[in-house]
Amino acid sequence: MLKYDVGIIGSGSAGTTVAYGMRTAGKSVAIFEDYIWGGTCANMGCDPKKIIVNSIDVLRQAQLFQKEVPGQLKIDWPAVMAKKQKYVDAHPVRTLAGLTGDDIATYHAIPRFINADTVVLPDGTQIQANTWVLATGKRPTRPTFTGAQLAETSEDFLNMPTLPADITIVGGGYIAVEFASIAQLAGAQVHLLQHNQHLLRGFEPWLVDKLVPEMTAQGVDFQFDTEVASLKKQADRILVTTTDGRTFLTDKVIAATGRHAAVEGLDLATAGVEFDSQGIKVNGHLQTTNPNIFAAGDVANSGTPNLTPVAGYEARYLVDFLNGQTAAEINYPVISSAVYGHPRIAQVGVSTAEAKIKGYDVTDYDLSSWFNYMRLNDQASARVIKHDGKIVGASLISEQADEIINMFVTAVNSETTADDVTKQIMTYPTMESDLGYFY
Numbered sequence: 001m002l003k004y005d006v007g008i009i010g011s012g013s014a015g016t017t018v019a020y021g022m023r024t025a026g027k028s029v030a031i032f033e034d035y036i037w038g039g040t041c042a043n044m045g046c047d048p049k050k051i052i053v054n055s056i057d058v059l060r061q062a063q064l065f066q067k068e069v070p071g072q073l074k075i076d077w078p079a080v081m082a083k084k085q086k087y088v089d090a091h092p093v094r095t096l097a098g099l100t101g102d103d104i105a106t107y108h109a110i111p112r113f114i115n116a117d118t119v120v121l122p123d124g125t126q127i128q129a130n131t132w133v134l135a136t137g138k139r140p141t142r143p144t145f146t147g148a149q150l151a152e153t154s155e156d157f158l159n160m161p162t163l164p165a166d167i168t169i170v171g172g173g174y175i176a177v178e179f180a181s182i183a184q185l186a187g188a189q190v191h192l193l194q195h196n197q198h199l200l201r202g203f204e205p206w207l208v209d210k211l212v213p214e215m216t217a218q219g220v221d222f223q224f225d226t227e228v229a230s231l232k233k234q235a236d237r238i239l240v241t242t243t244d245g246r247t248f249l250t251d252k253v254i255a256a257t258g259r260h261a262a263v264e265g266l267d268l269a270t271a272g273v274e275f276d277s278q279g280i281k282v283n284g285h286l287q288t289t290n291p292n293i294f295a296a297g298d299v300a301n302s303g304t305p306n307l308t309p310v311a312g313y314e315a316r317y318l319v320d321f322l323n324g325q326t327a328a329e330i331n332y333p334v335i336s337s338a339v340y341g342h343p344r345i346a347q348v349g350v351s352t353a354e355a356k357i358k359g360y361d362v363t364d365y366d367l368s369s370w371f372n373y374m375r376l377n378d379q380a381s382a383r384v385i386k387h388d389g390k391i392v393g394a395s396l397i398s399e400q401a402d403e404i405i406n407m408f409v410t411a412v413n414s415e416t417t418a419d420d421v422t423k424q425i426m427t428y429p430t431m432e433s434d435l436g437y438f439y
Ligand SMILES: Cc1cc2nc3c(=O)[nH]c(=O)nc-3n(C[C@H](O)[C@H](O)[C@H](O)COP(=O)(O)OP(=O)(O)OC[C@H]3O[C@@H](n4cnc5c(N)ncnc54)[C@H](O)[C@@H]3O)c2cc1C
Pocket: 009, 010, 011, 012, 013, 014, 015, 032, 033, 034, 035, 036, 037, 038, 039, 040, 041, 042, 044, 045, 046, 047, 049, 109, 110, 111, 135, 136, 137, 138, 154, 175, 262, 263, 264, 265, 266, 296, 297, 298, 299, 306, 307, 308, 309, 311, 340
């Protein structure tokens, strides 16, 4: 039987961060991956998406500057895909080389627990580790309506060799909205079907109320309270039937109806690890119901959003905890998030609803007339929540919201005051140099 100090299942942001951290601390480490080395973010999530988004940004900028820079640009979808693929193809190779270069044992297989500390691989190899870290992430949840097998996933969308003329996206979360924005601006007609009224649940309603009309004006066909009853192949197209009896033909259906914890095949019950569809049950030390098995990243039901920086943060905490650098429970800073549509929306810290309960100041800003936004033709707005002379929360809609929000992340975390800002000399004219105006 092979033995390691630490066994890590999953090679995404969480798994690789734990692997490098434990190896640096001198432990023997094995990591297991059953699909693509490097995980979701780099291979079929954030990074390939952002490469595509950046090409769409150029087109969007041209649209915003059409008076000053007349003429029409169009997206060459296969060329965008080729650029994206070049990055994606290199990533697993780089990940594997990095792991093996650090003397981390790598196994391309699904390990199955046969007791509390030992797994078996499909070829019969048994591997024991003193500590296990489960970092298997989440995988797309397939809807259950008739013909759901005709619906494709986010991974298929990011690999589309050509752009279909008409795309239907089912769901109203991050993925649905980002992909709707990409495909519509790239030249497709997009229909977004959301089964209730709630788009981007968890985001400030005022942001969503501004985003939907903006995307509608770009041509996205939002259909709320619309549930799919069935999908049926009709020649080269797909016939969509909704539960209220409407039918229409489309070229491609993407299901963006959420993701579930990737725990299939691990036999966690045998290892005494409890989980549900939200993820693996963990305590404040990210410890599962088996004291020698921990979980981090999307698969851990830690009550945090499923985002790459959160996975990395949890992994770094685990490295410190497992190496005795901390005995405290994990303590998260404020967690920012953005939806990479056109425009972007982003938020961090105290929400409007929470501010109202706590009696904090809520100030709205129409940024479109501020010099830095005006020069970019950016119809931006922000809401800033303040308490005791400090910024405790912010939300904004802007072409640059994903970048600007990080300025607020720092201001909230470091409890920056107006006085602190005036002591800094920032480059001008930039969005960040406006920070003082928000106090
Ligand atoms: C389309 C899309 C866009 C996204 N965009 C963003 C974004 O812009 N910003 C952001 O912060 N987050 C984004 N996310 C979320 C982000 O990708 C995840 O939060 C992040 O990847 C979580 O990292 P992880 O290490 O927990 O899991 P993952 O990266 O999912 O890694 C888990 C790994 O475990 C492997 N695995 C699963 N089961 C087993 C098994 N039984 N045996 C062996 N290996 C296994 C998987 O194949 C995978 O490689 C996006 C996600 C998607 C799907």
